[in-house]
Amino acid sequence: MKKYNPKDIEPKWQKYWDENGTYVANLDSDKEKYYGFAMFNYPSGAGIHLGHAKNFTIPDILMRFKRQQGYESYSPVGFDSFGLPAENYAIKTGQSPRVTTDEALESYRNQYRQMGWSMDWTKEIDTSKADYYKWTQWCFLQLYNDGLAYQKESLQWWCDIDKSVLSDEQVIAGKCWRHDGDDDPLVSKKSLRQWFFKITDYADEILEATDALNWTPWVKTAQKNWIGRSEGTVATFKLDGLGADNEHLDVFTTAIETIYGVTFMVLAPEHPLVAQYGQHADNAQDVDEYVLHAMRKSDIDREKEKVKTGVPIEGLFAINPVNGEKIPVWIADYVLMGYGSGAIMAVPGQDERDYEFAQKYDLPIVYTTDKNEFVSYGPEIKPDRTKFAMANSGEFNGQNLEEARQNIVAKLEKDGTGEAKVTYKVRDWLISRQRYWGAPIPIVHCDACGVVPVPEDKLPVELPEIENYQPPGDGRSPLANAPEWVQTSCPKCGGEAQRETDTMDGYVCSSWYQMRYLSPHDDTQAWDPKRAEQWMPVKFYNGGDHATAHLLYARFFTRFFNKKGLVPDPEPFQQMYFHAKILAEDGTFFSKSKGNGIDPLEIIESGYGADALRTYISFMAPPDVESPWNSDGLPSCYRFINRAWTLVQEFNETDGSVEEGQDKEILQATHKAIEKVTTDIEAIKYNTAIAAMMTLVNDLHKIKEDDTYASPAWQFALESLVQLMAPFAPHAAEELWRDLGHGDSIHISHWPELDEQYLVQDTMTLAVQVNGKVRAEIEVAADAEEEAIKQEALSQENVQAHLDGKEPKKVIYVQNRLVSVVV
RNA sequence: GCGGAUGUGGUGGAAUUGGUAGACACGCUAGUCUUAGGAACUAGUGCCGCAAGGCGUGAAGGUUCAAGUCCUUUCAUCCGCACCA
Secondary structure, eight states: OOOOOHHHHHHHHHHHHHHHTTTOOOTTOSSOEEEEEEOOBOOOTTOOOHHHHHHHHHHHHHHHHHHHTTOEEEOOOEEOOOSHHHHHHHHHHOOOHHHHHHHHHHHHHHHHHHTTOOOOGGGOEETTSHHHHHHHHHHHHHHHHTTOEEEEEEEEEEETTTTEEEOGGGEETTEETTBOSTTSOBOEEEEEEEEEEOGGGGHHHHHHHHTTSEEOHHHHHHHHHHHOEEEEEEEEEEEESTTOTTOEEEEEESOGGGGGGOOEEEEOTTOHHHHHHGGGSTTHHHHHHHHHHHHHSOHHHHHHOOSOOEEEEEEEEEEOTTTOOEEEEEEETTSOTTSTTSEEEEOTTTOHHHHHHHHHHTOOOOOOBSSOOOOOSOSSOOOOGGGOBBOSOGGGTTSBHHHHHHHHHHHHHHHTSEEEEEEESOOOEEOEEOOSSSOBOOEEEETTTEEEEOOGGGOOOOOOOOSOOSOOSSSSOGGGGOHHHHEEEOTTTOSEEEEOOOEEOHHHHTTSHHHHTTSTTOSSSSSOHHHHHHHOSEEEEEESSOTTHHHHHHHHHHHHHHHTTSSSOSOSEEEEEEOOOEEOTTSSOOOTTTTOOOOHHHHIIIIIHHHHHHHHHHHSSOTTSOEEOOTTHHHHHHHHHHHHHHHHHHHHHSOOOOOOTTHHHHHHHHHHHHHHHHHHHHTTOHHHHHHHHHHHHHHHHHHTSSSOOOSHHHHHHHHHHHHHHTTTSHHHHHHHHHHTTOSSOGGGSOOOOOOGGGGSOSEEEEEEEETTEEEEEEEEETTOOHHHHHHHHHTOHHHHHHHTTOOOSEEEEETTTEEEEEO
């Protein structure tokens, strides 16, 4: 008998599928379309790991299923290949990122194929190739033309030794990643002029659309948190002293009703008024020191700070717009420049944080409600606000908080000292990177014309090959090391001009690739809007990372291009599925440092094959449940495939003798499996789909225990089984399909058709409960009358015993389930 | 602190949404066979008990003929956000 050997059949069919274009999608097909994929990879030198295996197997199963169902199923493939690791490697070795990336890509292509993923390789994209980033630059220009791309000074981490910009992940415990010794200096912040995308313009509509999405629920919550909308009031306080008499200070608060309790003001250390008036303060030196100290701390470090610190700006006061009270102004780093206006009115009587600060620095505390509870902490909490009465608040005393809030806002608006306002946590998207290995920003700086966008017909602005990947030391990217590239002529006036040397954040590249996949080789446009009309939004998008930024940015781009009429839907991903991680056998996370990783390729090559690996990854738990790897689990899936294999081989070796006696049983088992597997794949519950197939295999083995079957029913059962298995174990299924006499690929065959008549049983087994406890089981005809069933139930010996001579008060029959007798 | 979720055998996990808890696997026990293997096959396996029976879904209450599922309280764990004004 032919043995199951994945090492033989897997490479064979991989080659066949490639050569026959089995998975090549016709993007202009008339068929109903199904478009799905997983977040693409950064091709690192290390190759794929178990997480990648899961990431791409999840959509692959669904896409294969849809293909069999007759959809034009498009599984695109691509690589997010710009990024820091290749650049860091280049700095270290001088080897071009282009070269190392290409090497990594070649290896990835092989590994993807070995996993048996049904990707359409004829449409592969690579974000670091000019034919892709040309259109990333085009996207930039569209945003620029609509005023959604702009330049602004912004602070960047800076290493004084390298004279180079650092990304967040290159700052480790406040020091540069390459200079983190005890004697090395802390990193500092340097102000650079950088490019931003105005995503805040879209914050509201993205937020509003979030609830309706068919996305993993917590991802939606994360999106909403990230946007962080809160409704409140901006109040204007006039300043007094230190020559600031004509200045005013705007603060944002969600609890304006506490304004009578303001006993001090707090500015973030970066607040512009600090730089302006701090030097005039009586304690100018303290102010200076405090600001310097705070600026050196990263935001993360600041948040870790348990004890609040601050200094007053002595001599500077603010005037409370509601009662004219003169209150001191402080600086403290518990106030963040990035939120609201970077300044707060502190109400220690009603706010926990302000209370803590006031306690420490001995500042006065005024309560503005009749109950001394904190009310302004967070926009979400709503202690029944109508139950609090205002106190110490002048004309508003006695009103409940809700009334007072409205009345105070009205008063401020009338006086011109405040207004209702909505703020967001999300800030504009900083896309400038002072890096080499990214898409150049298509902008030219002309001495005469200023900032000039590169005309669309001059795209791409190609990334030049350079000699030295070390940053030049002036805050510009290594592209500044290529003067002949930087030096150019102005597209407007033709005069001397310099190219922008910043490149774009990698997230820009991945914000629109779902559209590029539809026109991967089009050199006349970023994508064909007619194709987008047919294919967008993406039906199924899987990922196990990037729950916030990437998805938010992709939504921003899609909304923008939707308004331009280039995509049919404002949302990019109809369904977003966020899978959970596979854990190590001990329940901890896999990590490079622990070296406890499991190499998918090793598993395949050890003889278990990709099919068993794919099946086990899908079987171990529902994909969205974190579950530890169990090395004994893999063999169990191999065994399952092998048992199916045996059924087919034995069938092939029979002499054709027909046993029809158990056809009905065979068909019932088969259709039950068809139904279960179909609904479970649709619901991404692969674990129970596989369990149903295992049950079918077990059933078929049992049925044939004594005889060898060769009936048409038996053949239908085997063919259906193999077709059901095809999305999970595509190689073995293909081989078995051919063994069953088919000339064409199983993957473009069809999905087994369900015949519901076989789901109905002739008889059914009902449980009989007496006072809620099961006391007997009865077997009755499926179409038996309710009365007859009840009689049958009551006549059971054990039921009678538990009735103990009493008359049942009630007998309940639940259809197809049980009979419940109440005494 | 706020928000979201989850607690089921020795293990991963099932459970038609209120209807026989533990599907399917792993592991374990016993057995069969043998070109002795990390093979295949068969049977058993929630707990206590020889059995009858009893007990069982983190804990405690409640609703119901019937609760893993609904309600209340509570404990634990995980995740997201977090000095967001």
